[in-house]
Amino acid sequence: MTDTNAGGLDTVLKQLGPFGRYNVINYMLFLYPCFLAGMYGSVYVFEASDINYRCEIKECETSNNSVWIEFGIPQDKGSLSKCERYSFKNSTLNNGTCTQDMFDNHLREKCDTYVYSDEDSAVKDFNLGCENWKRTLIGTIHNSGLFVSLPLTGIMSDRFGRKKALAVASLMNCIFGVMRSFSVNYLMMVACEFCEAAFGAGAYSTAFVLAMELVGPKGRVFGNTLINVFYVCGLMTLAGLSWALQDWRTLLRVIYSPACLVFSYIWILNESIRWLLSKGKHEKAVEILRKAAKMNKVELSEQDLTPIYELDKVKATKDKDYLVVSAEGPSIFQQVIRSSIIIKRLLTCSYLWITCTFVYYGLSINSVSLAGNKYVNFMLVAFVEIPANFACLAVLDRFGRKRVLITMYILSAILCIGLAFIPKDKAWWSLIVYLSGKFSITIAYSSVYIYVSEVFPTNVRQSLLAVCSSTGRIGSTLAPLTPLLALYYEKLPVIFFGTLAVLAGMLVFTLPETINVRLPDTIEEAERLSNRKNEENLS
Template identity: 45%
Template sequence: MKEQEAKSSSDRVDCDELLARLGGWFRARVLLCAALAAVQVGLLHTTYIFLAADVPYRCVVPECEAPNSTDFSAAWTAAALPEHGRAHRCSRRVPLDPTLPCEANSAFSEDLVACDQWLYASANTIVTEFNLACQEWKRTLVGTIHNIGMLVSLPILGYVSDRWGRKTALILSCVLVGAIGSLKAFSISYEMYVIVEFLETVAGASAFPAAFIMTIELLGQEKRVLTTAFLGIMLVIGGLSFALLAKAFKYWRTFILVVYPPSLLFLLYIYFLPESIRWLLSKGRKEDALEIITKAAKMNDVTLSEETIKQLQEAKAPMEKKEEEVGLWIQVFRSPIIMRRLAICSWWWITCTFVFYGLAINSVSLAGDKYTNYMLVVSVEVIAVVTNALVLDRIGRKRTLLIAYIVCGISCVAIAFVPPAMSWLATLLYLVGKIAITQAFSGVYMYTSELFPTHARHSLLGFCSMVGRLGSIVAPQMPLLAIYVDWLPSVLFGSTALVAGALMLTTPETLNTRLPDTIQEAEQLANQHKKPENLEMKAC
């Protein structure tokens, strides 16, 4: 048996060593392509935050003004409209003497009547365009529909990636999000806008996973931390670009026509981006892999040995037997440790998406300019990304994520107790919470993948990611909840993070442990926390 395994491994190509030799311009080209895709994700994946943002509006009082009035803050509005709460924008008072002109000292009845017309302070978002006043649920539903699209997208584009290649999945996601998203600018109704929002997300939500996988497969497993940090910074650049462009082009239709169409340029990746060599070899497409490797070697002035060329020509795709796959899944469901770990990881993902997107969405309601607030919330993510790059391989995954969840939880809960006069403190706690949840989100992807066995790793990681989208589906509804209980969203964010931190105590550390290949090895991870010595690199 050992002789057969040795022979099998000798027939395969050591991708890590080969890609390290190629390096140079070949690696830089793939990294540039992945970086641009990540920037596009940061630019487009939360556009609903501004496009469907709330705008100031009030009731039209027909006894005092014409429906097309432009005097948003007339002197008599203080007496005609309630002062606080939802009723302030959804109901009005009637003048006691409708024959007299409305003035600052005019008398109005104490009884409130429901409004049927509204006056908006600006026409920059779909709230004004589709007359969504006093229909907050319709506004927040846009974000929820967007994230439901993400839930649908993950298995579809994941299948495309595994079936037709990383390059195909990346190009489809990046191009379709621009093509479909541009149609939003021509929406003639709220219903049309929501449908296009859903289709846009289904098409483009998997761009980042495709870019991440392609980069990981290029750099090798030993570069997982650096790869995550690199793409995380690209996401931040995209997020900052989004806020700057939204501030420059405030009208939502103009913004869409400026930002979305350039995504069609990703069609050039057909000629510029090579397919993943690891994926090609895993599918037995050795001729295609050899063609890419030969071009990369020539580009970087690297000479391939005859032995390497022979290995590439004779490389065999790993044979997967259906019976073995079914048997593996039976083992997964029969393992209490793996099933418990799956449930815990799912909660981590729900927490990350719920708090991460919830804080991003709520950032526009902080005191001050909403565009500046969003840029602040996005830019502090760099701190989290750099911190992870420095500490994940030093103090460990478990301790890093535990601290991140606890800090996030305490910061978010504390916001509820900050008095209105100390808005600066609320903003500071908000930013600390955002840094911490970004650090957790950045690290949980890698930590989750290290807790499961090789043959079930992609499927179980994908399951956790899909379940985690439940958090991002609920997150856009938090502004609606804040209308009724303003402190409750931050407490919910903090509570879920604290629970996630407590669950972190139940899983093993994976720093300096080899990735488990079997169910048994995954179950025994707690006993394998030691520095690897002379570990052989795995072949493709």
């Protein structure tokens, strides 16, 4: 859509007001799938959570007491080993009892079978004892589906409309989510995990776009914050339901079944006015605007709507001019490739995005390993995102993008690495520092979204933003594997998070400041942002 299109529509939206009845009702409909997405994005943390288990020592399981366990299973880090046992000598039970001299405590061997605790998890259902890579791979498989869902849903949304893309994606969430609850083996579970994310995860991004296209410029900041709050509420609800149900199959059925309700949006939701205009469906767009005006009790005259009718002519003229310019000079893609400044900026911003997703999701996933109640810990780590989002709004326009990003990355690094030096008996201090680290990286994550959109030119902003966002999914895909690092050293995950965050903070120094700077429209204007930085340094 051209700037003229946007300007004409934004003028009408301004007259309708940001908080009219039409806006509020439709916005609440968009918030519902955002709330569900908060649960769907992290449900693997609880459906395949690590639980207690030990080797099954068949020779002694029928013994009339359990004293033999401490003789038959070695100690690792102060607790019974999960994966090893002492070798059993060729002896017979004495009065049905296993004794210490029946085991060779100098010879260890790997377990073949396991005895699981009463805790609920797919680990128990699919016998994943001592196969932690399979357990953590579930989350990685889920997040790898995002590489499919983002472009697929984007294509559907642009071609067939926002509400159809949202409805279909939500239906896929329901189908594959509920189907996953009936998994009979591990392969079926991970296959459904991937398909649910690949075909359904785009529901959140589509709902986000619909929400942003509904309101005028002044309502977008508040609207974005509201979406983030509902997403966090979804995370907290997930932990609460997991705690209450204690059954991962029931949990999946409870949280995924409501997604089918979103399919009804095909009939009850109005299409995005901006999308209709971009497709030349001006009559339908005006019809929806009149309906919105009636619900908001606002009068729209024919003079107000005239620019909307004439957008088709304006768009045709703009497209014609663009084709002439494109024919005379190099394509936008060629200009990007030739610009070393833009390429370096793209690589740096991609790394910033990877770090944010890796640390953000890594801290959420590893929170269930903290001392104390894992459900409460997860809820607290999620809840801290709400004040972090409001803090982001307060500091970005006051202190500038670069200063905020550098401070938050370095602070997050210090807090994460600092966790490695807190004694185990200081559980409350560990939790406070952990929450502070999540608070810092959440601000950095929110800031990156805004900052990356400001350092690239208008004619390639959406494309380069998509590159950074897609590359950033590498971080969220690898994050579920970080609990494996704790098997070697308990504090290794947070040290790894801190190291990546330090490097990200240092790289921000190479980028220009964009506060109070007009958005660049061309490659040349974007390059001058760096020249402006150099000139300021010289002066």
